Amino acid sequence: MQHVQKNTNIRLTLPVVCFVWQIAMIILFGVFIRYDEESDTHWVETKAHDNITSDIENDFYFRYPSFQDVHVMIFVGFGFLMTFLKRYSFGAVGFNFLIASFGLQWALLMQGWFHSLDPQTGKIFIGVESLINADFCVAGCLIAYGAVLGKVSPVQLLVMTLFGVTLFAVEEYIILNLLHARDAGGSMVIHTFGGYYGLTISWVLYRPNLHQSKRMQGSVYHSDIFAMIGTLFLWMFWPSFNSAITDHGDGQHRAVINTYLCLASTVLTTVAISSFSQKTGKLDMVHIQNSTLAGGVALGTAAEFMISPYGALIVGFLCGIISTMGYIFISPFLEKTLKIQDTCGIHNLHAMPGVIGGIVGAITAAAASESVYGKQGLINTFDFTGDFKDRTVLTQGGYQAAGMCVSIVFGVAGGAIVGSILKLPIWGDPADENCFDDEVYWEVREPATHHLLFTIQPLGGAIVFDLVSRDELQTTFEIYI
Amino acid sequence: MQHVQKNTNIRLTLPVVCFVWQIAMIILFGVFIRYDEESDTHWVETKAHDNITSDIENDFYFRYPSFQDVHVMIFVGFGFLMTFLKRYSFGAVGFNFLIASFGLQWALLMQGWFHSLDPQTGKIFIGVESLINADFCVAGCLIAYGAVLGKVSPVQLLVMTLFGVTLFAVEEYIILNLLHARDAGGSMVIHTFGGYYGLTISWVLYRPNLHQSKRMQGSVYHSDIFAMIGTLFLWMFWPSFNSAITDHGDGQHRAVINTYLCLASTVLTTVAISSFSQKTGKLDMVHIQNSTLAGGVALGTAAEFMISPYGALIVGFLCGIISTMGYIFISPFLEKTLKIQDTCGIHNLHAMPGVIGGIVGAITAAAASESVYGKQGLINTFDFTGDFKDRTVLTQGGYQAAGMCVSIVFGVAGGAIVGSILKLPIWGDPADENCFDDEVYWEVREPATHHLLFTIQPLGGAIVFDLVSRDELQTTFEIYI
Amino acid sequence: MQHVQKNTNIRLTLPVVCFVWQIAMIILFGVFIRYDEESDTHWVETKAHDNITSDIENDFYFRYPSFQDVHVMIFVGFGFLMTFLKRYSFGAVGFNFLIASFGLQWALLMQGWFHSLDPQTGKIFIGVESLINADFCVAGCLIAYGAVLGKVSPVQLLVMTLFGVTLFAVEEYIILNLLHARDAGGSMVIHTFGGYYGLTISWVLYRPNLHQSKRMQGSVYHSDIFAMIGTLFLWMFWPSFNSAITDHGDGQHRAVINTYLCLASTVLTTVAISSFSQKTGKLDMVHIQNSTLAGGVALGTAAEFMISPYGALIVGFLCGIISTMGYIFISPFLEKTLKIQDTCGIHNLHAMPGVIGGIVGAITAAAASESVYGKQGLINTFDFTGDFKDRTVLTQGGYQAAGMCVSIVFGVAGGAIVGSILKLPIWGDPADENCFDDEVYWEVREPATHHLLFTIQPLGGAIVFDLVSRDELQTTFEIYI
Numbered sequence A, B, C: 001m002q003h004v005q006k007n008t009n010i011r012l013t014l015p016v017v018c019f020v021w022q023i024a025m026i027i028l029f030g031v032f033i034r035y036d037e038e039s040d041t042h043w044v045e046t047k048a049h050d051n052i053t054s055d056i057e058n059d060f061y062f063r064y065p066s067f068q069d070v071h072v073m074i075f076v077g078f079g080f081l082m083t084f085l086k087r088y089s090f091g092a093v094g095f096n097f098l099i100a101s102f103g104l105q106w107a108l109l110m111q112g113w114f115h116s117l118d119p120q121t122g123k124i125f126i127g128v129e130s131l132i133n134a135d136f137c138v139a140g141c142l143i144a145y146g147a148v149l150g151k152v153s154p155v156q157l158l159v160m161t162l163f164g165v166t167l168f169a170v171e172e173y174i175i176l177n178l179l180h181a182r183d184a185g186g187s188m189v190i191h192t193f194g195g196y197y198g199l200t201i202s203w204v205l206y207r208p209n210l211h212q213s214k215r216m217q218g219s220v221y222h223s224d225i226f227a228m229i230g231t232l233f234l235w236m237f238w239p240s241f242n243s244a245i246t247d248h249g250d251g252q253h254r255a256v257i258n259t260y261l262c263l264a265s266t267v268l269t270t271v272a273i274s275s276f277s278q279k280t281g282k283l284d285m286v287h288i289q290n291s292t293l294a295g296g297v298a299l300g301t302a303a304e305f306m307i308s309p310y311g312a313l314i315v316g317f318l319c320g321i322i323s324t325m326g327y328i329f330i331s332p333f334l335e336k337t338l339k340i341q342d343t344c345g346i347h348n349l350h351a352m353p354g355v356i357g358g359i360v361g362a363i364t365a366a367a368a369s370e371s372v373y374g375k376q377g378l379i380n381t382f383d384f385t386g387d388f389k390d391r392t393v394l395t396q397g398g399y400q401a402a403g404m405c406v407s408i409v410f411g412v413a414g415g416a417i418v419g420s421i422l423k424l425p426i427w428g429d430p431a432d433e434n435c436f437d438d439e440v441y442w443e444v445r446e447p448a449t450h451h452l453l454f455t456i457q458p459l460g461g462a463i464v465f466d467l468v469s470r471d472e473l474q475t476t477f478e479i480y481i
Helices: A011-034 A043-050 A060-084 A088-118 A128-148 A154-178 A186-204 A210-216 A221-243 A252-278 A285-298 A309-337 A346-366 A376-381 A393-422 B013-030 B043-050 B058-083 B089-115 B128-148 B154-178 B188-203 B210-218 B221-245 B250-276 B285-298 B307-338 B346-366 B377-380 B393-422 C013-030 C043-052 C058-085 C089-116 C128-148 C154-178 C188-204 C210-216 C219-244 C252-278 C283-296 C308-335 C344-367 C375-382 C391-422
Strands: A033-035 A125-126 A450-458 A462-470 A479-480 B033-035 B125-126 B451-460 B462-470 B477-480 C033-035 C124-126 C452-457 C463-472 C477-480
Touching: A011 A033, A011 A088, A011 A154, A011 A186, A011 C154, A011 C252, A011 C308, A033 A088, A033 C308, A043 C252, A043 C375, A060 A088, A060 A128, A060 A221, A060 A285, A060 B058, A060 C219, A060 C252, A088 A125, A088 A128, A088 A154, A088 C219, A088 C252, A088 C283, A125 A128, A128 A154, A128 A186, A128 A346, A128 C252, A154 A186, A154 A393, A186 A285, A186 A346, A186 A393, A221 A252, A221 A285, A221 B013, A221 B058, A221 B089, A221 B221, A221 C219, A221 C344, A252 A285, A252 A309, A252 A376, A252 B013, A252 B043, A252 B058, A252 B089, A252 B128, A252 C391, A285 A309, A285 A346, A285 A393, A285 B089, A309 A346, A309 B013, A309 B033, A346 A393, A346 B013, A376 A393, A376 B043, B013 B033, B033 B089, B043 C124, B058 B089, B058 B128, B058 B285, B058 C058, B089 B125, B089 B128, B089 B154, B125 B188, B128 B154, B128 B346, B154 B188, B154 B393, B188 B285, B188 B346, B188 B393, B221 B250, B221 B285, B221 C058, B221 C089, B221 C219, B250 B285, B250 B307, B250 B377, B250 C013, B250 C033, B250 C043, B250 C058, B250 C089, B250 C128, B285 B307, B285 B346, B285 C089, B307 B346, B307 C033, B346 B393, B377 B393, B377 C043, B393 B477, C013 C033, C013 C089, C013 C154, C033 C089, C058 C089, C058 C128, C089 C124, C089 C128, C089 C154, C128 C154, C128 C188, C128 C344, C154 C188, C154 C391, C188 C283, C188 C344, C219 C252, C219 C283, C252 C283, C252 C308, C252 C375, C283 C308, C283 C344, C308 C344, C344 C391, C375 C391
Parallel strands: A033 A125, B033 B125, C033 C124
Antiparallel strands: A450 A462, A450 B477, A479 C452, B451 B462, B451 C477, C452 C463
16 A cells, blocks of 8 residues: 655645635726626616616515525535535535635626626626526536545635636536527536536546545445435525526426426435335435435426426436436446546436436427417527527527537536646645545544444453454544543 | 344335336326416416516515425425434435425325316416425325334335325315315414324334334434424424415515514423423423424414414413423323324324414404404405305304314324224334334444443553443444544 | 532523513513504505505515525524534524524514604504514624523523613614614624623633533534534525615615625635644634634625625625634633633624624715715615705714724623623533533433543454543443444
8 A cells, every 4th residue: 555645735825826816806806896787776766767666676586585595505505415425524515615605706707707798888797696697607616526525625626616617607608698598507507517527527637546545435324414404405495596597477487396396206216216226125325315406407407498397207207217327337337437436426416417408408499389388488488589589499409409518518628628737736635545534624623433343242340342343453543432 | 022023125115106106196297287377488478468567476476485495394394303313314304305205296286186176177287386285285294204203114104195195185175175264384284184194193003012122212412403403494484384375465474473473482481391391400302302393383373363473472382381291291191001102292293282273273263353354354364255255253263173173083084094004014114123223224334323331440551341231232333433 | 620519400490581581571562562564464455555556565575585594594503503512512502592582572572662662552563674683683692692602501591682682772772773873784783792792791701710621612523514504504694684674676685795795705715814824724614614704794784885896805805814813813812811711702703893894884884975876875875864864974984983882882881791690609500610511401312422542452352452541530431332
């Protein structure tokens, strides 16, 4: 066993990156970012000018409840979902917190430049919808974090987020603006991109000796319950995620119904496959924590369409099966054959279901009809206005499919480039035998527990402990009694 | 000690039940379920037709925030409340997830057939209020789960939910539509029914040798804190629960105020009785986790009435006392004398407070007056329109009381029948000595901890362990150090 | 080591206080509290009278989502933030629950008498905004709890809350009504007051021998993760906190944007300073749990102002630095020199950032201009109407600063008086060596774990344990295996 003593001291790099980037944010915000007309004190004049009779018609009241749900998904959902490892919960929830906080600022700028830069003033005007989009953008990077969880330093994560947000804003611009594809819940833009971005980075950063930290992989009883907090908040609030930026009125309403149904269906097939995959029918927490969410991912594009309630159930049905199968068969294959070490199994939870979502979106768009949507409903749903007023649903389906390809290309190509940057030996990443261990980057007051297997023989009043097996022999242990 | 080796292999039954039922849901949804006019793309036409000026008047914006709170109560609230057992947290939160996900689909159908089947088209049109009602229906089954927690297999739970939802839809139809009783927060329809349904099932499934798994009953320190997550999300969001389907405007507003106050009052009397029940005034976590919620249950019927703020406080005051007393005196009595083993004490948290809620509702309805409510207010609150436009408040009080009896009858009779079905030896339930143990149905990576009580005497540098007591003597232990 | 055997039996005092106070609440609510016109069944008449066209214009729909977020912050946020101690999580979350439930009732009365007593009827009319204000008032007392966490009895906490709410209502009346200062998110009214109130009480209750319970101070791995639940719910919902009672429309919208940005910025500088403060750049969970929130506190006054997005980032930037520095340098200084034992470091999280918030508010108010706000916008934002219609922004800035002084004076003077009352030897507080231990006031089924440091030498099949160090030598231990 060779012990490469990597330098994980980040006392200089981490503070410098945090300070410099935050100062850059302040300067760029000072130059570019302003309140939009609904969050500016001039709103009272806007109201008078636009004959808006009540403050309740401020977009804030349409979107704020959904925004807060999305916000919970980003910080508690993603953060706690990754706490399942026995000794990497600080890193899971803490680094998630750090990169999301940076990412959302950078996203407001990047998305603003690409989507809402006012040509006359050169300013970006932000409101509650901008905050939702920033959170969405961050989600892409947090998905990617799932693939490299426990194997990178916080500095690497910040670099990954900087480039990830940048790539996201560009691919989002191409897919939503140039191709005019619809993707309200981000099956393509968020999940497919984020998934392949993370997987490719993990492939570039492949660690052949990762087995040296095998003792730190896997969960303990309570860490699995912490992870369920993440799972459930993601699951419960996914209807808000998929509806947060859809059209006012029926658009938001329908996206909620579809996502709610789809996710319920996913739970049943996940449980079925998980149970069937074990000799005695026992359930595996990994599947319950992750695959139950695949339906929400796969309905990200089509949630606002008239996919109909039973259509939503079918999507969920298939995703539960495919995602759980992914954990059982595909993840081991990816690791062994393709050398992709995917800590959280994001291929099964985001990449594959994201692609399914793109396909579902393309098909349902192509199959849309005036008889189902109504004339105006079809125009509203697919935004067939302006330059796109003559587009047919078939063409739209084609552009949806093209959008999915764009997201994959950006994920893979971007991941390859960023992975190469992260491979430089300057970022303070941990040695193979110290992966998945919070003690590398955190002050941990209580040392990790290790397992000793004894048989105990009571001889009179005293006890003799017979050692049966042990993880490590040469260390000093601390016993909790 | 006799070890009945029950067959808990559910590798066939669980996947088959999940698959078949989910496919049935898809088919039935395909035949019956459609978007309602507020979630359909034709909403733009509805708006024009009905002179609705703004999208904000879509029912979605009145009810979605409450819906999401209710959704959190169902999945995180009920799920985590039951994690208090030291080694049944996977089952608590995981099976809760499974049966709620199935139940809400079945509820949309059952409630749809009984409440909103369109006679012309033969379709059920769903919107956000349907989703809330489906969650409510599921709540009844999750309450029942609390009585049998740790003693049944997931297949039994699914069967229990199938019948539970069916019974719920029927009793709800009788109480709300035929008797025209009011029950917005479901004191009768949800809590009384769910409570007695679960208790009767537990009575039928009585296990005389349950003491064989005594080592697994009770909590450990961290499992009690996990349970507090459930308690608090239930407690905080209960105002949303009781107001989610009340009248727009003052109806929702008032239900929130009443529930908020009632629950605050419950906390103080729960603490008082809990402290007084111990020699040294120490508090018991079981009471804090459960009895603090009784006020919300008991205001389920009357929350939308003009019970007045101090009236709400009085209801909470009494419920805290009664529920905590229930844990101290009534639960042991039920187990010893009536042979009802009630794992979570749902009799104290749901059944009794539910009955109190029914009575409070009947009295406050009978005491309603035009001087307090206003002429139109009285009509709106009790929905004295159509066939019921001549009903007096006194008559209404009588029907409220009748409603409560219906919920009890359905709970007990339904529970007896379903309990008998669940007694069949085909469902894979655990043996008496394996109850409350996640290892029966879950892959648990970390074995359970057991207690050894030693005295330690340092002799020179070495330690002698003197055994004082031990749970089990003949097994091999794994020591965590 | 002297063992003062203090009497911590609260079997009489706690139930009596809970019962008597709750009965007093019921009586006072019966005399004073009524539904306001938006939550009364007469709303239908109010609507007709005021030409309100839709129920959606009921204040309920403007504020309820924010209210629920604030409610989560009070009960889960504050409660779980304090669970970080290894064996005081029951007390953290349980006593937080108790005092908040009492405090919000008393707050409705106190705030009602001072702010909204109807002179004609002598009644207080409550609606959703009253509930938010009651929760805010309670927050002040929960902040104070942070300073004395683990060192006081629940009876003392209830006394502290009774006086704390009373003082709060008076200082709030002086600051908001008499001085007409703006403080929507309560930098001054809530955080500065609550911080100094708690710190002064802790100073009066100074325990010179607190080191005797040193073994119970500090966290374990899982308690730190529980605390992160509190941190994240506070952090995510802080935009709701600062916007919950601001003006409809742009006021709420802008307060959300500002708080969202400010908090993101705080996270980066907190991480930077935390990492830089350790030799190897490791992060400290105490900083991440607490200092990341300082930005929300510091924007409590100015969140509704046109501070501009980059202004919000700057406030967050500075607060992350100052608050983390506080934990590293100021807290040890306060304890050693000023004899202030501040368990949760509320000086760094609430008192200091609160003062910063007051200063930021005064400066931004004084710097407000018609060119930025618009004529009507300026009037709306600072409520320059009625008696205050001729006030200039400069004067306003002066009154803001005066408000901050009032909050400090009330905190310190009130804390000194209340601290003296709490020093009486009748409240059942724990002995110095039993601080931070749940077993004093809670039935704990699982005894605390202690540390024994051994070296283990495998000799043949048996193991010899060599004792290296131990916390306590003379007790009987229970070993978990």
